[in-house]
Structure formats: structure tokens, C-alpha cells
Amino acid sequence: MTIRLAVVSAALSVAVAAGASSVAQAGVLDTVKQRGSVVCGVSGKVPGFSAPDAQGVWSGMDVDYCRAVAAAVFNDASKVTFRPVTTTERFTALQTGEIDVLARNTTWSFTRDANLGIEFVGANFYDGQGFMVSKQLGVKSAKELNGASICIQTGTTAEQNIADFFAANKLTFKQVVFESSDEAAKLYDTGRCDVYTTDTSGLAARRTTLSKPADHVILPEVISKEPLGPSVRAGDPQWANIAKWALFAQIDAEELGVTSANVDEMRQSKNPDIRRLLGSDEALGNERWGLDRDWAYRIVKLVGNYGEVFERNVGAKTPLALDRGINQLWTKGGLMYAPPVR
Amino acid sequence: MSTTFDETAVLAPPKPSRSPWRWARENLFFSAWGTLATLSLALLLAWALPPLVKWALLDAVWSGATRDACLTPEGTVGGGACWVFVKVRFGQLMYGFYPLEQRWRVDAAALTLALGLATVLPLRAATQRAAALAGVVIGGLGAGWLGGPALGAVVALFLAGPLLLARDLSALRRLPAVARVLLVVGLSVLAAGVGGVAFGTPKAFGWVTLVLAAGLFGWRFDSLRAAGLNLLGLVFPVLAQALLSGGAYGLPYVPTEQWGGLFLTLTIALTGMAASLPLGILLALGRRSALPVLRLTCIGFIEFIRGVPMITVLFLASVMLPLFLPEGVGVDKLLRALIGVALFSAAYMAEVVRGGLQALEPGQREAAESLGLGRVQTMGLVILPQALRVVIPGIVNTFIGLLKDTSLVAVIGLLDLIGIIKTATSDPNWLGFAAEGYTFVGLVFWVLCFSMARYSLRLERILRNGVA
Structure with missing residues (x-):
């Protein structure tokens, strides 16, 4: 009895909640x-x-x-x-x-x-994809990044762009892939990789969260059009x-x-x-x-x-x-x- | 004068020694392997605990209102945990973007649910009675505050009616049944009369119907629990919908995209739980049915849902479903997610319940049938109560899993507890405090899941002892 009531009432409440929003076909x-x-x-x-x-x-x-x-x-x-x-x-x-x-x-x-x-x-x-590196590396251009390990957020166009850029300049790199940009930036901060890459606006935002923002520099190269x-x-x-x-x-x-x-x-x-x-x-x-x-x-x-x-x-x-x-x-x-x- | 025999003096076992050394030897260093495990765990704690305590407590920043309060003297992020971030965002983490001055509505719905559950779940009888009484008083006062004294009286009487009739509770239980029913009908008429004076005749007619309906329900109730279950099942969904969404009864409309935080997490989880148990029982029974079409439908549904990840179901509900609907016709995104979550957990629940059904001896069914019980009675009075009792750990396990799975709705853009902390960490004024946010959210989830697990243990003990 009570179970049946509960089921009916659940169905009712769903119907009440349904109130399907409709958009007119007008402009x-x-x-x-x-x-x-x-x-x-x-x-x-x-x-x-x-x-x-x-x-x-x-x-x-x-x-x-x-x-x-x-x-x-x-x-x-x-x-x-x-x-x-x-x-x-x-x-x-x-x-x-x-x-x-x-x-x-x-x-x-x-x-x-x-x-x-x-x-x-x-x-x-x-916007466009750029690179952030530690000043200690003494790197002035992305073309000097041969053999660098790069922190990237997975599932973004950034992965493809990086591969294209390094191939075009005949350079090699190691990619270190992370699920979230929070994680990638954190690991970059601890020195897990030499380079952090994402859109330049994102690089600037991330730099403020590093333990020593002044020690990091955003390289001049922008390798994609966004x-x-x-x-x-x-x-x-x-x-x-x-x-x-x-x-x-x-x-x-x-x-x-x-x-x-x-x-x-x-x-x-x-x-x-x-x-x-x-x-x-x-x-x-x-x-x-x-x-x-x-x-x-x-x-x-x-x-x-x-x-x-x-x-x-x-x-x-x-x-x-x-x-x-x-x-x-x-x-x-x-x-x-x-x-x-x- | 009778002689008494002091049992305790004879039967009390010797008190075990409680010296710390003995306790340590029995629990920590009981064998070579035990000693090794104890030592390695102690080392692990010594390595991990001090930095954690230092970060989370000793070096932490608790006071302040801006990001500057948490920065190191050099102006960078680092050092101890910044709990100011969580403090500043606390309201948003709990209620999402629910308007500040309307948040009492969420609290009211939560309180109603808590009191309702307290009358329904197996707890101490005194607790249940206190909850029921509190419900009547708070309900009456709340309604009186919202809609004037008349509405308060109507609601209080409406709630009191079934309670007065609940045989296991009522102080009036010694009165004959006829007298009790007359009393409730009298109260109902009185309530309707008050309502009539306050609201005018046409509305009073509605109230009379409502209150008489309550009286009639009350008549059938054998127990407080039955009354509570009916109120929860029938009245609460409508009440919660009216209260939370608003748009009527003088409450401003709050669209579901403003719902968020823990409130949204609990809404999804509780709806999922409330829907999945009955649906799961029906599916489990359907899967064991002798009717081939019903059985195959249930098997197909269960196996299909169990065969795909929850995230797929949510994507289906949020991305694919709108494409199948005619252009311009949309169903609320939260509702789509709710249905997805409910169907998903129902399939899992069905298998848990089936386990319980299979654990019962066929003799139970035969005995019930030989007593002349019908199919529904056999199922409702004999089979299901025993089967469900067996699978309480499985049911609670599914509930806990469901609660944690709700965080997946963040991937369809609903701002549940996880989603809201993601947006909070993206505030340009609070960049760099993700660790604090996720730690807090993790703690909230742990408290919720651990409480459920402990209550499940208690439930098993209560039901095993046969004391409800």
C-alpha cells in the first residue's frame, strides 16, 4: 500500500516538475x-x-x-x-x-x-597558444626548447599545436599530460616539467598562482591562432x-x-x-x-x-x-x- | 518478602585488564607481521602527518576576507592553507546561486525532509515522537508566518490529524476507534472553518477537502511510520517543488540554473535514492516474473544501463536528448539529469534487491500462500520485508555510490558541489586556492558518506534485534 502510494506520488512530482519549457518558433x-x-x-x-x-x-x-x-x-x-x-x-x-x-x-x-x-x-x-618557462633556464625563444619536458592539459587543441610546432622546427620534446589545468600548473610549479603551455591569457592567469611568479617568463612565440x-x-x-x-x-x-x-x-x-x-x-x-x-x-x-x-x-x-x-x-x-x- | 538471587555477583566475568601496555600488545604487536605493519604504518604517518597538520592547521589562515590575507609577505600564493577562501564562498558552496534572501526556502525544505525522515526511518520511538511533534509545531508556525495565523492553524491541524490517529503513538489510543475518528473529523471541520473565515468560501472548500482527506488517510494509519511515509511520499514532493522552485503562493520563481552546491548534490542524490528503491524493487520483481515480455523488458533495461557508464547516460540526457526533441521544445536540464540518475541507480538497485529475493527460502512463499495470502500480500508482508532486510548493506552501498556519482553532473554543466568549487577557483580574485577548495569538498563528501555507512550499521542492528 505505502509503496504503491510512494511510486504514484513520485510520478506525480516528476510530472509537476516537468513543466517543459517551450520556445516559440518566432525569431x-x-x-x-x-x-x-x-x-x-x-x-x-x-x-x-x-x-x-x-x-x-x-x-x-x-x-x-x-x-x-x-x-x-x-x-x-x-x-x-x-x-x-x-x-x-x-x-x-x-x-x-x-x-x-x-x-x-x-x-x-x-x-x-x-x-x-x-x-x-x-x-x-x-588568443593564441604560448609557453611559460622558469627564468633560470635562460631561454629567450621557444626555438631553444629542444628536448624540454612540457606540461599540457589533455584533450585540448594544445597537444596537437605543440606537436605541429616542434615537428615544424625539427625539435624534440617530452609531453607530460594532465587531466586538469590546475594539476598541470601545480606540477609545473614544483619543477616536474620545464615548460607549461596553454593559451597566453591562461598562462598569465596561472602565473599569478605560482609560488614565485616573478621567476617565470612567458616566451614571445604564439604558436596558434585562437x-x-x-x-x-x-x-x-x-x-x-x-x-x-x-x-x-x-x-x-x-x-x-x-x-x-x-x-x-x-x-x-x-x-x-x-x-x-x-x-x-x-x-x-x-x-x-x-x-x-x-x-x-x-x-x-x-x-x-x-x-x-x-x-x-x-x-x-x-x-x-x-x-x-x-x-x-x-x-x-x-x-x-x-x-x-x- | 521474596528471596532474590543476585545473578551479577556470580556471573560477571572477570574484568579484562585495561592497561595500555596490554592493549598495545593485543592490538598492535600481536605477532611479527603485526609489529611490522604497526611500525611501517607509524612511519608512514610520521612522514605524512606533520606537513599536513602544518599546512591545514598550524600555518593556515582563518581570518580575513580577501585574497591578500592569504598571501605570503612576498605577495605570492603558498604557505599554509587559506580557509578564508572557503569561508568567503561558503554560502555559494552550500546553496549555489540561490538568491541570498530566498535561501531559507532550501533550509525549510531540508528541515521538513529531516523531520519526515525521522518519523519514517527506524530510530528510537522517543526520537520519532519528538520529530513528529516538532513537525506539527514547526509546520504550523512556519505556515502561520508565511500565510497568517489561519493558514498556520490549518497546517498544524492537518499534520496533527494523522498523528492523533496513529495507534502506536497517540495518547488517545485507549479511546474507541469511533471516538478518535470523530475527534479528527471534528478538528478537520474546525480547521476548515477557520480557513473559511480567513480565505473566503471558495478556497475554504479546497481546504475542507484537503483536511478531510488527511482525516481519511489518518483513519487507515496503523502507525506513526505509515503516517510519516504517506506525508513524505505524497505531500513532500509537491511541497518541495512549490517551495524550491516557487513562482506561486507569493514565493518568487527560482529557476533551476540558480540551484547549486551541496543543495543540488543532495537534491540529485536524494531524488535518485527515493526513485531508485521502488523502481529497483519493481525491476527486480519484473526480472523474476513468469511473464516473458515483462521479464525480458526488465532484463534488457537492467543490462543495458549496467553496460554503460553513468557519464554516458548523463551525456545522453544532456546532449543527445535535446537533439531528438522538436526544435524549441526543451526539458529542464536538471530534470533530465535527475531522470538519468534515477534510471541508472534503479538498474543497480534492482540487482541488489534480486540478491535479497534469491536469498529467501522458497518455503517462505509457500508458507504465506498456504495461509491464504494473495500474491500482493505474500510479496508485501512476507517476502519483501525479509529480502530487503538481508540486503541493507547492498542498498546503502548503492546509495553511497549514488551520492558520489552525482559529482559527474559537473560534466554536463550543472554546478553541484564539485562544479561550484571549480567555478570558485576560477574567480580571478581567488586564483591559486584550488587545494583548499577540493579539500573542503572532499571533507563534506566524507562526512555524508560516513554518516550513511554508520547509520546502515545501526539499521542492521535494530532490524536484527527486531526493535524498530
């Missing part, structure tokens, strides 16, 4: 507006890109990108639902509409664009445009000197480029664009321009202390270049 923008928040797939485990603090407030480059999209749509940068996704499930989550935007340190590559039914909208961080960028599901040009221009507007704003602090004055600026970006005059987008003329103003006002986002999350004043490097604006010798708002 993503309409769905997002109806839901009242942008669902953003993030990693949650990459320092400086997406991680929650002790109060559960998310921060990072990817997180601020998601906030920019929310600011453009809602005039409220907090209307984002951050959903941690793993590397294996991230594309499925995007394909099935479980998330609206994927901003998860994902490398933009041909096969992903071509085969997965997703669309990359740009790169919000240009343009990290957000992506959306293919087949909804309106949403793809919003996702694309949320990023471009931040880069354009930095180029034009518009910051979150001066954006209100800049609206009255005489510079036609700034007036067009901030929607000071007529709206440039029609109803297919889907947002009103203040969209970029809201992004800069509520989230900031690209430079502000960079400095806030990974810049010199943060524990990661990354250089702008190739993430500098094109006008200052970097790669950050966005099409104009015209």
Missing part, C-alpha cells in the same frame, strides 16, 4: 523579449572571461559581451541568464535553442562555421546581426573615444560618426533590424566600450594583468577592427 529576438532575458551560455570556469564571484555576480569578457546584448535589447544589462555549459554540450545547447548566445572562449574555426549550424559573429578576444568569439544559431539573420553589432558597437565606441562616462555628452558631439553610432539623429536601422536607434548608446552607457571591458576584466589592474597586445585597436597596431555604423 530569437521576439522569444528573448517575451522571456525577459537573454540566455547566455558561458564557461564559468575561465578566469577573466566568465566566473561568478563570492556573491554569485558574474564577471568577465564573455559575461560583459552577454550584458551588452541584454543592454541593447532591454536597456538593462542585468537581464541575462548565465548558463554554464561544458565544451561538449555547448554547440548542442545553441542548436536546440536552450541558449540564445554562446560566449564561452570558443575558437572561431572553419569546421565549426561550416558543419555545426552555428554562426560566429566576431572575435572578442584574440580567435575567441561569441556565436549564435544559424538561420536567424536578425538575431545574428544584433549579436554581431553588440560587439562591433563596443569596438567602434572605443575607436571614437566614447566611454560609459562621457557617452551622454558625446551624444551632442559634432562628429557625424559618433552621432550615427549613438543614434543622435535619425534611426539607421529599419524594422528588420528590430531595435530602436539608442541601442549602441545603451551598450556603451551600461556596459562600456571594448577598452573599458578589457581593462575591467583582464587588464593591467586585474590579477590577470594582460597586455592589450594584439587585442589593441587597429589604429594602435592591434587587430580590433569593426565595420562602421553607417
